[in-house]
Amino acid sequence: MRKPPQILELILKGFLRYDDQEAFLGDFEERYTDTVNERGIFAGILWYLVQAIISVPRIIKNNYKRGTAMLKNYLKITSRNILKYRSFSFINISGLALGISCCLLILIYVMDELSYDRYHEKAENIYRIVTEGLISGTPLNAATTPVPAGPAITADFPEVLDYVRFFQDGCSVKYGEKIFDESDFCYADNSVFDIFSFELILGDRETALKVPYTLVITEEMAEKYFGDKDPIGESLRIDNNDDYTVTGIIRKPPVNSHFSFDILASFDTLYDLGTAKADFWGQISYYTYILIEDDADYLELNNKLIDASKRNYAKLMEMVPGAEVKNYLQPLTSIHLHSNLMGEAGTNSSIGFVYAFSTIAFFILVIACINFMNLTTARSANRAKEIGLRKVMGAYRSQLTKQFLGESVIFSLLSIPIALLIVNLAHPLFNNLTGKELEFAFTEMPGVIIALAVIIFFVGVISGSYPAVYLSGFKPVKTIKGELQQGAKHSVFRNILVVSQLTISVFLIIGSFIILDQLNYLKNKDLGFDREKLLVMRFREGTDRSRVESLKTEIRNLSSVSNVSVSSAIPASGFVMIDGFFPEGVSDNQSILMQRVFVDEDYVDTFGVEIIHGRGFNTEMGSDFDNTLLINEFAVKDFGWDEPVGKKIGEFASRELDRRNREVIGVVKDFHVLSLYDAMQPMTIALDWFDMRYITAKISTDDTQGLLRSITTIWEDMLPDQEFRNYFLDEFYNRSYTSEEKLSRIFRVFTGLSVIIGCLGLFGLASFTAEQRTKEIGIRKTLGSSLSAIINLLVRDYLMLVIFANIIAWPAGYFLMKTWLNSFPYQTSINAGVFITALLITASIAILTVSYQTLKVAFSNPVNALRYE
């Protein structure tokens, strides 16, 4: 005959009171045997399982009703214990509180990251159309589409209900005397109100953006331009050209949106202005979102879309041979964490960040729990007598287990108010760290409360279970006699806990060092030009050449300015135009994509770019203008040219399709026009007036404030209709690594915290061991052992643990960080120093932590030690 599954019986037994067990389990088994005989073993087991599950709540309820007799006593003992061992309780509870608060903070961050764009009522049915392609072998991955994509797709597929297009365009907005540059100025179709859940506070959502030259603005904008005046019907002058009428007030999109705007203008305006053509597939600069039916299959639609792309882009592909372009869909809610395409509407986060964060949170919680286990066991020696006595007086083991489980739950409960306090105090710091503005209103976050409950359970029961099971297993006689069982098994288990804790710390230390290394590498790498003391000023594209030229002259005349250059792109700005070119002898039919910069003759000197071959632009030779080129070293290598000077490179003249040639007159040393996130690419620099937008001044003074004041005066005099926007290139460049900087800071902070929490655990363990060995050390001392020998004896064990943890953490840290580094085209090398430093840090911290207890024991008078009992 078969017995019911042992494991189920054991679990069930765990819930039962001792005196109920026999009858209860008997009943279960009897019915189980019947079921097995009638319907087979499988049905029997299933029956047992289902019955056990539905019975447990009743059993618990029953136990609770009857089992409160000893509760008062347990509570009293718990509170006495907390008070009696104050420092111990403090370490234990604060360690846990610290762990929980880190976890909570990170949880709130992660929840915020996951909440992006979900506030739209139809969020699940909204998709963004994006464009993927291959043009002359260079991949194109854009977050944008051509103008006709949205209408065409909506017309072609019945499951697509509606579309909305956005076009982001910074421009200057003028009302009366007020002029501001608005970077969050967007054109949008009127359907924006049907598809998204943006709240239109004033105005008619049916018609607000129907007519060209109408716009809706956010409350902040209304306040900024109109103050208390009613904005509806007022007009704003855009780019000093056209007047747009305000038709509505819209609520600014919440922070957890992947794009934002301050002003929305009617999309049809773009047709009127001639910027957009309704049937032109060649200009991929418009964000398109579609709304699909509830029951439409998005993957199926995606496939159909890829097919339709062949038709839609047919004309375009004819013009550019070998090109291949297609559209596909991205769910709205996945954009923030999963999309990193060209021309994203804002800076997206990445799911990797979320994972990294969650992992750290988990690690810290694990460390805190391990501490808790270690400290509670460490304290057990003091309570052995109590346990023995309870057992003698008739306590069941299950009662003791419950008592200790209960104690640890109470402990973890105590840490929660402290954790909440810490979270409240630390949240400005945390916001600073993550660059977010997170609110911590716990009552409004049921998710956090559930998470909190889970954490309480996790910490209370799981960390309490080890001491509860271990302590209650002591033999009463031995404990009362003072002979504790300290089997090797238990210390091995504890050592494993400590090693895993240390391993995590070592890993985090290695990680934060390597991130810091990489950050410094990126910041200090030679970019191929001199980035110090460069003041960059931005003017609007299309500003009259003569006005810019005279502005340049005025600035050049300032004594503290040594050079000024006007250009279409500046180094390290993260933005550059890319175009197709036809280098002589390399490619005649297929264009090769190259970065394209238009400059004036002072560019090379202003930025300190080095010319390594040929010559730079020369204004005296009038022929340089419009007809010569500088290329970078990379291009020379890429094209395999031995003698680049004199070669011809064909290009499309600006936006028309007739080809013409420019002659290469020189080669510049490679410099980074993008940031170090992007690998070096072939580049052309032409002396031409096209798409100009930057004036850069090389300054030769330390009085930047004074200089800025004088340039501001000049600017306001020469370009009164444009805001004076400026920055220093080196500062700007360093800012382009904010996400690494953020990661680095977060890593450092949490590494620090994990080390602190880990120290608490070691401290507890050290006091435990020291206490265990008081007698041994007393004897050693009486027999003539030296102080150093004893310290060596006590510390050696910990050092072994530290070394062991390092050996485990090194390869793990190396491979994980190497993977992270591989996402950068330019990466620092991982040197052995990092690992040695991690070892030294952990070893010295461990020694410092344990030495307090160790020295106390080592210095103590052996008489006291031997009189221990």
Add this chain to the structure above:
Amino acid sequence: MRYLSRKEELLLLTIWKLADNAYGVTIRDEVMKVSRQHWSIGAIYDVLDRLKEKGYVKRFMGDSMKERGGRRKRLYSITKQGYNALQEVKEINSVMWSELPEPKFD
């Protein structure tokens, strides 16, 4: 004093009916047969414990059986108070029923 709950009444009647053989398994089988509802073992014991507390049943350990893995049964039998409580519920019910007019449904 509080009347018996419906569940308590059912179990008490079952114990009375089963006489010498009233323990977890048989009680559950019988009550499931009569009430045509599913009862978990936990639910049975929950009610049995309540009955025990109120003094309506007494319990004692019976003999062990092989099918039970050698574990003894916990047998239940009805007490005088239990019998009285049942009687009381029955009387109230019959008084109520006897005074009812013909039901009208519309």
